[in-house]
Amino acid sequence: MLVALVIDADGAGRWQKLLDDGTPAGPAMTASSPAAAVASLERAHRPRWVWADTSEVYPVLLAAGVRVDRCWDLHLTEALLLGAEGRHREPKELAGALARVLGLPAPADAGPAKKDDALTLFGPEPVVLPGDTDPLAALSLVFRSQQRNPALGLLIAAESASALVAAEMTHHGLPWREDVHNRLLEEVLGPRPASGRRPKLLQDLADQIQEAFGGREMNPDAPASIVKAFARAGIEVPSARRWVLKKVDHPAVKPLLDYKERARLWVAHGWSWLDTWVEDGRFRPDYVVGGVVTGRWASRGGAALQIPRLMRQAVIADDGWCLVAADASQLEPRILAALSGDPRLTEVCGDDDLYAALAEDSFKGERPRAKIAMLSAMYGGTSGEAGPLLAVLRKRFPVAVGYVEDAARAGEQGRMVRTRLGRTSPTPSAAWQELTGGADESGESSSSSRQAARNWGRFTRNFVVQGSAADWTAALLGVLRTRLPADAHLVFFQHDEVLVHCPRADADAVVEAIAAAGREATRLLFGETSVRFPMNAVPVTCYADAK
DNA sequence: GTGACTCGCGCC
DNA sequence: AAAGGGCGCGAGTCAC
The missing domain is CATH 1.20.1060 (Taq DNA Polymerase; Chain T, domain 4)
Known part of the structure; x- marks a missing residue:
C-alpha cells in the first residue's frame, strides 16, 4: 500500500491512499496530528510513504516517537532519474523546483523563485502543474512520473531507506562524552x-x-x-x-x-x-544522503565524516549499553571483483585479508605493494611505482583491470558510466567538452586537453567502484534497519562502517543482524556471486576500541 | 564587512 | 616515497 503525506506549514497533516501506479485511491484525509495518523496507518498497513523530502518530513514524525518502515522520497528519486537520463541538474535547482511544486518552503540556497510558478515536471513526457496545484495532488502526479524507469527500482528503494536511516541517526545522536x-x-x-x-x-x-x-x-x-x-x-x-x-x-x-x-x-x-555540536551527551550532525555524486553520503555541520581517530575515545556507550562497530573490510576491491566477475580476483577475495592474498598471488608476498597496485587501479594512480605494479595486476587480473580501464576510457570520451544499481555519473561541463572537443589545426590535441580528458577518466574510473560500494552500503543499511532489535539504533555511518548503539544483552543479535544484512546486500546487488564480503562486527564500550 | 578563493588536513 | 578517487571545514588572503 502507498500513502502520500504532506505536512502543511501549520503542522497539520494530509494524506491520501494511492494505487500502485500512484493514482489516488481514496479521499484526501486531514489530521491535526500527522504523527498520530501516521502511527495508526503504520500499525495497520505498513504502507510505503510517499513524500517530498524525508529530511523535512521524517524528523517531525521521529520527534513524536513515530517510526516508519518504508518510504519513497520524491526529491532523491528525481535526482536519480534525471541523472540516468543524462540530465543532471544543480541539486539546489532541483530542490527549489520540487519545493515549489510540492508547496514546501524553498530551501534557503535554492536560488530565486521563478515568476511563472506553473512548473513543468521532469521526465521525458512533460507534465505541467499549475502553481495552485494542491501539494497532495502534486505528490501523486510526481510519483506517477517517477515510475518511468523501472530499472532503478532497487536504487530508489535503497536511497529512500538511506534517507530514513540518516534521519534516525540524527534523531538518536552519537553518544559523545x-x-x-x-x-x-x-x-x-x-x-x-x-x-x-x-x-x-x-x-x-x-x-x-x-x-x-x-x-x-x-x-x-x-x-x-x-x-x-x-x-x-x-x-x-x-x-x-x-x-x-x-x-x-x-x-x-x-x-x-x-x-x-x-x-x-x-x-x-x-x-x-x-560547544556547537554536542548537547546532552549526543553528537547530532545532519547527514546528506545523495550529497556526493558517487552516492556516498555527505554531512553538514560538525564534520561528521571526519572524526579524528583520537577523538573516537569520546564516543562511549551509555551505561549498560554497548556500541557494535562494524565495517566491511576492503570493500572496494571486492566490489570490483564482483562487478567485473574476474575469476582470479574473486578467488583472492576468499581471504579475509584481501591484500595479503593478492600479495601472495602476484607480489611475492609484499602486501604494501599489492595494496598500492590495487588502489592505483581503482583511483587511476600513475606516479612512482604505480605503473609497473599496475602492469603486474593487469596481467594477472585482466578482467578486473579491464573493467576500470573501460570506465576510464568512457570518461575520457565524455560518456557516462553507471554503478551497479544504476546511479549515473554526471556529464562533464560544457567547458570540458569544449576543451577536449577536437584537435587543433595540426591534428594534435593540446596537452591541457589531454590532461582534462585523463582527469575525467580518473573520475569515472573511480566512480564505478566507489559508487557501487555506496550502492552496497545503502542496501546494507536498508536491510539492517529493519532487522535490528527494537532497542538497537544505528547511530553512525561512514562510507563502509556503521555503529549500532544497543543494550548489552542485544549485542549478539546485532552482530548477527549485521552479518545477515551484509549477505543480503551482496545478494541484492550481485545475486549468487562467490565474491566474499566479510563484515567485522564487534561490540565495544568505546568506539576507539574497535579495530 | 562580505564573498570567493586557496591551502592544508581530517575521514573513507 | 608521496600520488591517484570522493568529501567538509576553517584559517588566511585578496578583491570588492
Missing part, C-alpha cells in the same frame, strides 16, 4: 584559553618555531608565512605541506609539525566544536 573530549583537549593543548587566544601548549610551540627562525615574525597558521620563513633561512619549499616539511633539515621543522598536528585538533574538533 564531553568530559572525555575535554580531557583529551587538555592533554593536547593545555587548559581552555580565553576566546581569541591560543592554547598554552600551542603558544609554546609557536614561540619555539619563531625562535628557530631567528626570532622574526611569522605565523605558523599561514602556509605562505611558513614558506617565506624557510626562504629567509635559505630553504626553498614548494609548499607548507607536512610531507614536504618532513624532508627539510631545519630546527623549526619538528616544532612546526607538532604545532600543525595539535592546531588541527584545536581548530576542527576543539572546544568550540564541542
